[in-house]
Amino acid sequence: MFCLNVNHWNIIIIITNITFIINNKQLRVSRLFCCFCRAPKPPNDEVVSWRQSLKKLLECKTGQLAFREFLKTEYSEENILFWLVCEEYKTITSNTEMAEAAKRIYTEFVQVDAPRQINIDCETRQEITNSMSQPTLSCFDKAQRVIYKLMKKDSYPRFLKSEIYQALLEPSDAS
Numbered sequence: 001m002f003c004l005n006v007n008h009w010n011i012i013i014i015i016t017n018i019t020f021i022i023n024n025k026q027l028r029v030s031r032l033f034c035c036f037c038r039a040p041k042p043p044n045d046e047v048v049s050w051r052q053s054l055k056k057l058l059e060c061k062t063g064q065l066a067f068r069e070f071l072k073t074e075y076s077e078e079n080i081l082f083w084l085v086c087e088e089y090k091t092i093t094s095n096t097e098m099a100e101a102a103k104r105i106y107t108e109f110v111q112v113d114a115p116r117q118i119n120i121d122c123e124t125r126q127e128i129t130n131s132m133s134q135p136t137l138s139c140f141d142k143a144q145r146v147i148y149k150l151m152k153k154d155s156y157p158r159f160l161k162s163e164i165y166q167a168l169l170e171p172s173d174a175s
Contacts, residue, residue, distance in 0.1 A: 047168045054148070054156045058083070066168060070159045071151075078116035079147050079155065082109045086144040090137050102135035110143065120146050 042062040050057040057063040071077045092098045120143045131139040
């Protein structure tokens with residue numbers, strides 16, 4: 001659950017679980033924290049550090065989850081999900097697992113009319129399509145850079161101004 005206190009009203013958002021299995025590991029993009037229930041709110045200095053850069057935000061699991069919640073409100077959650085799954089993909093060591101994971105990523109995010117199709121140019125999409133017969137660890141790198149730049153220039157500045165981020169900056173009532 002995620003708690004957002006807006007004008008003294010507690011809004012609770014239930015987060016769905018999305019699990020990718022890559023390299024025999026589950027990448028679970030789910031749980032968030034809540035400002036009034038059992039899960040801890042991140043320390044204020046950590047939340048403040050997210051202002052430094054998108055890179056700093058994405059280095060922190062809690063930051064990833066908060067940013068994901070924000071992207072959901074903008075109907076662009078696929079961006080962070082793609083970025084995260086690409087980070088995990090780069091850790092694969094087995095060619096068989098790499099081929100299976102590449103196909104899942106391609107089907108979920110890259111192919112035209114994919115369920116979570118990312119916004120990349122036709123040339124990049126075609127390069128990835130061509131690489132699917134023999135995927136490499138770097139086959140999604142260009143698309144991942146495009147999505148990162150999109151988040152950095154577009155979504156990240158709005159996230160820093162969002163009610164979600166601002167609510168996390170507020171001191172918790174328990175203190």
